[in-house]
Amino acid sequence: MKTDQKQLSPEGRDQLLETLKNRFEKNKARHEGIQWADVLARLEGKSAKLWTLDQMELTEGEPDVIGVDSKTGAYIFCDCAPESPKGRRSLCYDRDAWNFRKENKPENTALDVAAEIGIEILDEEGYRHLQTLGKFDLKTSSWIKTPANIRKLGGAVFCDRRYDTVFYYHNGAESYYAARGFRGILRV
Template sequence: MKDKHTDRIPNQPTDEDPIEEEEEEKNLFEKTNDQNQQIDAIQKNTTERLTSFPITEIPPEKPVDIKNQDNIEQKDLKFLNKEQIEKTLSILKIRFDEHPKRHKGVEWEKVKKTLEKNRKALWSIFQMEKEGHEPDIYSADKEGFDIGTCCQELSERNRNIVYDAEAEKICSKETNGNAADITRSMGIDIITEEQYKKLQKTGKYDRETCTWLKTPDKIKKTNAALAGFRYLIVQIGKREASNPNIKVGVRGTLRVLWNYSPIKFRGIKKEE
């Protein structure tokens, strides 16, 4: 009896059958072998990265005081001229428009007016731009917004650094400085774990690099510091604070209040 869909009799061997079966088995073997190699590579990469950044239980930090914007000494503050202000705002607006996912519901005109009143914040943003941080707003609420390092991967000049000055003192390797002093010099802060997670919700950052995170003193006393990166998911762990790495660097962040009012220096009244 013949098969309805072919001219062949079912189960009747032909000269083509062994070749077809052999070819199918060969293709299946090659496909399976490729998949196994990919899985092995992913597992190896995951093991290596998680060994460098072990996941640990980190106690929650105290909430950041958003009213404190004195991140830089007034005597060290240099204000921008009109041309620098216009250039800084122009570049910031371009990036703001290109990445709407980072700041849903935030209006540029409101941001612009706020920054025009806050010369200290503008100076810090200018420094971040100059140092390759690609600053942008990544979080906002009714009291203010956070603007920080938003490049997908950290630039080379912002990597190969240790956590802070204490770590740099005991470091025996050549570095590009330390995260605490670098951010302080720009009038900004090291990004916190909470802020880092907010940033990661707006895109995929640090798939090839790793970022130092604001670390409690309790952990720093052990010559360790928090660090974050993304591999499949966002990972937070601890690294040796005094051990630089060409992949490890810093992301800065600045809190700007909507109702910021500059304090005007009125001078000291002379005694009569």
């Protein structure tokens, strides 16, 4: 996933924008009152943000607009794949947790991958907001930003949706599972 040049080819840019537009139009309930033309205008000239959106897409996050940041006016893109993104699963929470494992280390960590592709991992509030826009993680779970006091004690938190309810759980930060990934956001 790493690359020194965080820029898409013109063809890649056009293909990504077409994908994002189609998803935006198909899921209007996620972003009532927001027009695609305004989002597109905000994306113009932001090659690093487009690269990040492409990374979200390549890891099967299916990014879509879910709101506007009230402080900055930025559009908020979030991973809206029905299940935790396939290309971002089987990861422990962070580098400290990865270093703690003596054997069977996962390939990477949720926080490192998020930093590599330029997104923020969802916090509990963001995750719960996403769940008001649809039903996500019915078979998977997603790491979320862990409060410092929990992380200091070796834990990390994740969420999922079961029985039409959003659950908030804990696990050792060094744990990883094939059905647990993470969701991220990008402000543009």
